[in-house]
Amino acid sequence: ELSSAVLPTPTAQSEALFARARAVTPGGVNSPVRAFRSVGGTPRFIASAQGAYLTDADGTRYLDYIGSWGPMILGHNLPAVREAVADALQFGTSFGAPGEREVLLAEQVTRLTGVDRVRFVSSGTEATMSALRLARGATGRRFILKFRGNYHGHADGLLVEAGSGLMTNEGHLGAAAPSSAGVPEEYARLTLVSEYNDPQALDALMAERGHELAAVIFEPVVGNAGVLVPTPEFLAALHRVREHGTLLIADEVMTGFRLSLRGATGLLGLQPDLICWGKIIGGGLPVGAYGGRADVMDFVSPQGPVYQAGTLSGNPLAMAAGLATLTALENTPDLYARLDAYTAQLASGLKAAAQAAGVPISVNRVGSMLTAFHQDVPDGTVRTYTDAARSDTAAFARWFQGMLARGVYWAPSQFESIFVSGAHGDAELNATLEAAQAAYRDLGG
Ligand code: PLP
Known part of the structure; x- marks a missing residue:
């Protein structure tokens, strides 16, 4: 043998x-x-x-098979990305003032994904955290809803029945909210949790609490409980949350530009109010982003009253890596x-x-x-x-x-x-x- x-x-x-x-x-x-x-x-x-x-x-x-947990969709150390970053490097590493590359990447992202406006941040966590603040600011409501085993980064209110590393965190498997020490129960209480792929449970929760919910955030294809594929019935129930004046936030940090140039929402024909990105959008440098319709996004400061900022947001090296990556995707x-x-x-x-x-x-x-x-x-x-x-x-x-x-x-x-x-x-x-x-x-x- x-x-x-x-x-x-x-x-x-x-x-x-x-x-x-x-x-x-x-x-x-x-x-x-x-x-x-x-x-x-x-x-x-x-x-x-x-x-x-x-x-x-x-x-x-x-x-x-990790690809830096998603960004390296074209493989590691892609010459086009390396050269774009090296080129940007000649002109300085950070300005703390706006520059052309931020405009170019925003134009590319809005063109590819169909959102009106996009704001760049430095991680996926910042993207989802900021999108939820925006949803609360735009609706004047306090509560949000997420799904069991969906991971949206490590902001306090989102570490509630979260997946990914938290599913193998000893003693936390299947644990009730919150799923990390250091998250006050008062925060966790503002996050309702429902089961992914259970349209009846979502409909029932929305009927009871919909009027209090600023947003429902979800992974359009789940990666963080392992891969879970949404059923058509569940997707239909997701669309119904908007009948309650609740904003629908697609967390495409993992799926954006991976499942198609228009992400999972494009692939599945979803129309969320807000979309969050990370990973591929920065081509392996620290970038996140959130975007959506102008009437919602214009609540973000300095245009509107919802504060969100970042010393390194729109960083020229990170924008260069994102531009080179999205351009390479379009050219392949x-x-x-x-x-x-x-x-x-x-x-x-x-x-x-x-x-x-x-x-x-x-x-x-x-x-x-x-x-x-x-x-x-x-x-x-x-x-x-x-x-x-x-x-x-x-x-x-x-x-x-x-x-x-x-x-x-x-x-x-x-x-x-x-x-x-x-x-x-x-x-x-x-x-x-x-x-x-x-x-x-x-x-x-
Ligand atoms: N949302 C999803 C769906 C993710 O998969 C991740 C990270 O894996 C995040 C948010 C958080 O992104 P980051 O690790 O860049 O903060």
Whole structure:
């Protein structure tokens, strides 16, 4: 019988860096999921990234399925982005005054997405936080509604039954609101929570509390409970929230410019009042944005009474990276079809490999976002946070380590999407499926 044993990957340099990092940074990382807590083992400290690959401090090359958690839709270190940033760099790194690149990127974003106005900030968290303040300011209402397992960044009022890293935060799985220490219950009380993909629950909540709700915020395709795909009935219920004078906010931080040039809202035919962006819109530099109709956006200061500001907002290097990325996306017309084809083959290859090894998985996918949940779902689809939370996280962790040992860097949590890039081609697909077959066999055997 063929042995699927793999040699241990060298991690001495990463281990040394992790030890130093733990001495000076909480948990040794600047964002929790990077610490590998839910999968175990040494987090790899990355030295460089190119195309579909990461190289760590020990010199090992990994096929990357994180893409910096979404921004690298065209692969790492894209020449066009590097050159645009280098070009901008010659003229200074920050002005604290307006510049042309902010106008160019705003013109591009409004043209591509159909919003009238856009405001740039420096992260996805700032985008959703600001959009909610705007919704409250524009409606004069206090309450907001989010969905269980949807993650909208770490602003206080949004760390309520949030997904992503919080789903694997020990002791917090399925916990009631709030889902972080340090969030006063008074804040959490202003955030109502409903189940994703449950149109009846949403309709019932809206009937009772709609008149008090400034906004309903949602991920149009969820990435942060693992991938969850909205049902047409749920999308229809989302549209109905506007009958209550409640603003509909699509959080496209993950899906914007990833699922199509018009994001998930374009793909699904949704018409939200406000849209939030991050990740791809900054091409790997720190950028977020929120936008919408002029009559809503003009509540933002200095035009209107809702305050929102930022020392580095519209930063010229960040705008240059965003412009280069969106322009490259526009100039690669077959990109979304290629991403879709690759990820569809990845999904069917994973299912076949798992089945052959007797490992139960359920794969959710939209375009280049995919999660393989380690569980058998009776009707074949994981639809809600509650469904997702039933996954066998221990089995996922063993599979993740099997993939990493074979040079494939998957998202280090069961409750995350992976992200395929334009730099992933046939060679990468074959290498991934070969590794996956062996990693599932390790589990099954
Ligand atoms: N909203 C969604 C849907 C996200 O996926 C994320 C981050 O993963 C955020 C908001 C927060 O963005 P950031 O990490 O840039 O603050």
